[in-house]
Amino acid sequence: MIRNLTTIVFFLTAGLCSFSQSSDLSVEKIMQDTNWMGTFPSDVKWGPHSENIYFDYNPENNPADSLHRINLKNLDSIVRVSAKEKKEIIPNNGDFNSSRSMMIFSQDGDLYIYDLRSRKKEELLDLNFSIQNPEFLMDDEKISFAGENNIFLYDLKNGKIKQLTNFKSGSEKGEKEDEVSAREQWLKSENLDLLKVVKQRKENKEKGKAYREAMENEEEFTFHLAGKDLRNLNLSPNAEYAGFSLIKRESNKETIVPDYVDESGYTVDLSARSKVGDIGFTAELGLYDLKRDTVIMIDLSGLPGIKDLPDFTSDYPDKEWEEKEREIIPSRIYFSENGNKAVVN
Structure with a gap:
């Protein structure tokens, strides 16, 4: 296995470096434009079935690199990946179940599951926030994932989602006094005295706010960032x-x-x-x-x-x-x- 992998890497490197020219290295050469060095692949990664190797490459000196692949059955052929094929590629940063027959991953903020045997991809969750870092848990029956600075648990059997943590931005609840000038405060008071309707609305608003705060569950723990x-x-x-x-x-x-x-x-x-x-x-x-x-x-x-x-x-x-x-x-x-x-x- 090690020998085969070494051979693959050798052919890949040899094939990609064939565009570069051999020359003596000198300070003058180093200070020149880097085009003389040729082009090299970057971000090399395996496909999910270890049949293809994907990498960013730019042999034609385009403004930016594009995705290419090499199939292990034909190491001499470097193929540029089309936009349609690129969308169908399964990311290699997902999480496998215990038998390594299924893989979950996040793509464009949604949660997907991929069956490696049938080679079918299925969308599990599409929420109103981006899903990150999904992992199999509890005998592969549940999936944990992060989103909006919190962790959630998704039950594959009943489809229920439970929020486990309660992180919130900001500090502990505390009223901030309105920073207004003396003139603004006088105008505000004068306006409330003249407009009894506005004054009544303000009092009702404050009573409603006090009632909602009193009805909040004080036992719910919140960690403020x-x-x-x-x-x-x-x-x-x-x-x-x-x-x-x-x-x-x-x-x-x-x-x-x-x-x-x-x-x-x-x-x-x-x-x-x-x-x-x-x-x-x-x-x-x-x-x-x-x-x-x-x-x-x-x-x-x-x-x-x-x-x-x-x-x-x-x-x-x-x-x-x-x-x-x-x-x-x-x-x-x-x-x-x-x-x-x-x-x-």
């Missing part, structure tokens, strides 16, 4: 926990680079990356306990060596170094197959 970005949201195989990370962007000053040759004819300021060493954000890791309906933010301050000084400090024995926690950027929680244990990246 408070301006942070939700990332790496994933569900444990037993559907009892959900892992996630929160990213808080720092309002750092940007480096501005002037563009003197903008098509508008004016000098335009371009934003460049911040200075080296400036992270620009902080990250937190959280665990959503679905049984207890609560969130636990993971404390990383107890990690071994988190306050150890860097080795280079030993070169400056006379300097007093401040002991502080290192900056850590956790990214994701990985659950075991039964969902009872997890590791952190």
Whole structure:
């Protein structure tokens, strides 16, 4: 198997590189236009049945790359994929069931299932938001997926969808006082005094709002993101926990680079990356306990060596170094197959 794969890669590379010209490499050659190097494939991926290899390629020097494929039964033929065939290609980033006979994936925001034996694709869900990261769970009877910053569970037997998490943007509920000037406030009060109908409508509106808030289920847990970005949201195989990370962007000053040759004819300021060493954000890791309906933010301050000084400090024995926690950027929680244990990246 390894020998066959090596042969395939060799023929693929040899075939695609045949367009390039052999020449001695020099500084002058490197500084020239890159056309002398020829064209190379990118984003190489397998088809779902391991019969075709797909890749982006541009042997004709078109303005952009286009999708091509090579069939393993005819390695000498590089075929450009048509628009119709491209729509029918099954993505290779889906999730297989335990027997690897079915695969689920998200395409154009909708949920699909693909039968590898019959080679038939079926749409399962078309919701009013984009479906992401679908996975088989619970003996392949249910499918978890993310959407609108939350995790949902879809039952393949009865077709029911259940929302498991309750993330919401913004902060905890709190009324913001209207910031109006003294003149605006006087006009508002004068208008309400003169127009009793408007005043009555305002009172009824406030009473209705107070009633709705009183009728809300206070026991429903909601985790407010408070301006942070939700990332790496994933569900444990037993559907009892959900892992996630929160990213808080720092309002750092940007480096501005002037563009003197903008098509508008004016000098335009371009934003460049911040200075080296400036992270620009902080990250937190959280665990959503679905049984207890609560969130636990993971404390990383107890990690071994988190306050150890860097080795280079030993070169400056006379300097007093401040002991502080290192900056850590956790990214994701990985659950075991039964969902009872997890590791952190």
